Amino acid sequence: METLTKLFDEYKNTYFSLLILFIVEFTIFIGLYSILIELPKIFSYILILSLLALFLWYLGNVLKYNTLPKSKKGSLSILLYINSQTKKQYDELRKLLGERFETLIRNKTEIDFIVLYVPFHLTNKDALVDLKSKVEILKKTNAKYLITIKIVSNNSNTNEKYLLELNMGINHKKYNAQLTKLYEASLNEGYFRPFRITFTNDEKLEIMLNTADKINYICQYVLGVTCMLDGQIDIAKKVCDSLYNDLYNAKAKDEVKSSIGKLIPLRCAEIYMNLAIRSLHNYYDKKDITSLNDFYTNLSKMNTYKPNSFDYYLNMAIYHFLKRRDITKAQHCINKSLELKPKNTALYSNAFLTAYQAFPCSKIYKAYKRAFHVNYDLQSIIKFINMVLEDEPKQSGLYFALAILHAKCNDENECNKSMIEYLNLNKHLCTDFVSNEIIKALTNKEIKDFITC
Numbered sequence: 496m497e498t499l500t501k502l503f504d505e506y507k508n509t510y511f512s513l514l515i516l517f518i519v520e521f522t523i524f525i526g527l528y529s530i531l532i533e534l535p536k537i538f539s540y541i542l543i544l545s546l547l548a549l550f551l552w553y554l555g556n557v558l559k560y561n562t563l564p565k566s567k568k569g570s571l572s573i574l575l576y577i578n579s580q581t582k583k584q585y586d587e588l589r590k591l592l593g594e595r596f597e598t599l600i601r602n603k604t605e606i607d608f609i610v611l612y613v614p615f616h617l618t619n620k621d622a623l624v625d626l627k628s629k630v631e632i633l634k635k636t637n638a639k640y641l642i643t644i645k646i647v648s649n650n651s652n653t654n655e656k657y658l659l660e661l662n663m664g665i666n667h668k669k670y671n672a673q674l675t676k677l678y679e680a681s682l683n684e685g686y687f688r689p690f691r692i693t694f695t696n697d698e699k700l701e702i703m704l705n706t707a708d709k710i711n712y713i714c715q716y717v718l719g720v721t722c723m724l725d726g727q728i729d730i731a732k733k734v735c736d737s738l739y740n741d742l743y744n745a746k747a748k749d750e751v752k753s754s755i756g757k758l759i760p761l762r763c764a765e766i767y768m769n770l771a772i773r774s775l776h777n778y779y780d781k782k783d784i785t786s787l788n789d790f791y792t793n794l795s796k797m798n799t800y801k802p803n804s805f806d807y808y809l810n811m812a813i814y815h816f817l818k819r820r821d822i823t824k825a826q827h828c829i830n831k832s833l834e835l836k837p838k839n840t841a842l843y844s845n846a847f848l849t850a851y852q853a854f855p856c857s858k859i860y861k862a863y864k865r866a867f868h869v870n871y872d873l874q875s876i877i878k879f880i881n882m883v884l885e886d887e888p889k890q891s892g893l894y895f896a897l898a899i900l901h902a903k904c905n906d907e908n909e910c911n912k913s914m915i916e917y918l919n920l921n922k923h924l925c926t927d928f929v930s931n932e933i934i935k936a937l938t939n940k941e942i943k944d945f946i947t948c
Contacts, residue, residue, distance in 0.1 A: 561617070563613065571606065571608055572610070573608060573638060574611045574612075575593050575612050575613070576642070577615070578646070579646050589612060591703035592703045593707075595703070596711050600714060611636055629641055629664050640664070641664045642662075643660075643664075645660040656695055657694050657699065659702070661691075661706070661710065715734055716738060716755050716759065716762070719731050719735040719762060720762055722734065723769065728773065735759060735766055739800075761800070768797050771797060774790040775813070777789075778790060778817070779882065787814070805836050808828045808835070809828070813825075825848060829844050829845050838868065842869055843863075843866045849892075850893050850896035859896060867903060880900075891920035891921045894914070895917045897909070898914045
């Protein structure tokens with residue numbers, strides 16, 4: 496058995512051994528068949544099957560030995576590619592740097608990361624030199640994140656010197672131009688480019704531990720951002736929250752911690768904004784109070800990371816309206832958002848509240864005409880107004896708002912239906928010249944000419 500193990504260890508990384516083994520087995524098979532032909536067939540079958548099983552075991556081990564590690568699809572896995580000159584250096588890097596990093600990222604995030612290592616015998620000093628090869632190895636292993644670590648030593652009689660090179664890359668979906676720009680800017684702002692570290696043998700342990708710490712922070716940040724952009728918001732939340740708390744409580748801050756520390760609150764704010772929007776959409780679909788409360792909770796959490804932002808005030812206006820129809824608080828939030836950005840989508844919220852309060856139709860029209868200078872999805876506004884009208888069908892101003900929006904969308908039929916509903920509720924209100932002209936325009940074929948910006 497010991498001889499077989501040595502044979503396996505020596506030849507398992509070459510397919511030449513398979514050929515040798517096949518020839519040996521074929522020879523034994525012929526010999527045994529000749530010898531045992533007159534004996535009971537059962538002995539012959541047992542020997543042949545035993546040899547076949549041995550061959551299959553050897554073949555399976557050889558294939559496994561020469562195959563890259565692989566994680567399940569959908570798992571959050573990190574691939575470490577350690578490029579070293581000797582097996583001893585590889586084992587040392589894996590223990591001091593790799594396993595330290597693995598412990599840190601699992602304990603700090605409480606997420607079941609899968610850390611894969613490319614075995615020493617499958618590494619190649621000339622491999623992973625271009626983007627194509629890096630993407631290919633990530634696809635083969637189903638890994639999300641690639642960390643390449645290369646160490647080169649310079650032997651000296653007094654003290655051995657080392658050069659450690661680190662590079663990182665991520666496998667992510669194709670984003671649209673805006674998200675790609677955000678992603679690249681986010682990484683370029685931080686300490687995320689390849690870097691080198693030189694050290695002596697006496698400094699090795701300290702350098703390895705500090706480097707593992709740096710990789711942990713960088714990897715968490717990049718994974719958090721990527722999960723957010725890929726739509727894995729819940730995972731992104733856990734990763735970024737953990738990273739923020741870790742950096743906030745850190746006593747000593749180096750260049751990496753300081754750089755990420757400036758960025759992570761912005762990413763956390765974006766994540767909670769995404770969670771808030773998800774909760775809001777759930778409320779639209781189910782009309783359950785739990786989703787609306789989650790909307791408020793996520794907005795409040797976002798505000799702790801990025802206080803008093805435009806997005807916070809704009810969405811808080813929506814919350815105050817949906818929760819208690821609190822027009823005063825909603826209008827206050829809209830005014831705050833308009834102070835931050837005078838020409839923005841808050842103009843549509845302002846126009847909506849104008850219509851909801853049943854102001855004269857001329858004032859409603861002017862509010863929407865001003866809002867039309869800002870590009871927005873008008874169909875989503877129409878959907879929101881219809882949702883409100885389901886609960887409050889007597890809100891006449893909202894029918895007039897619908898008429899204006901449908902006119903802007905060149906939908907004459909829906910525009911006329913909305914105007915009929917408005918007039919049925921307010922026949923006595925539109926008597927001034929301006930209102931009559933608006934009604935006339937909205938109920939005839941001159942809609943397109945009338946609603947222009």
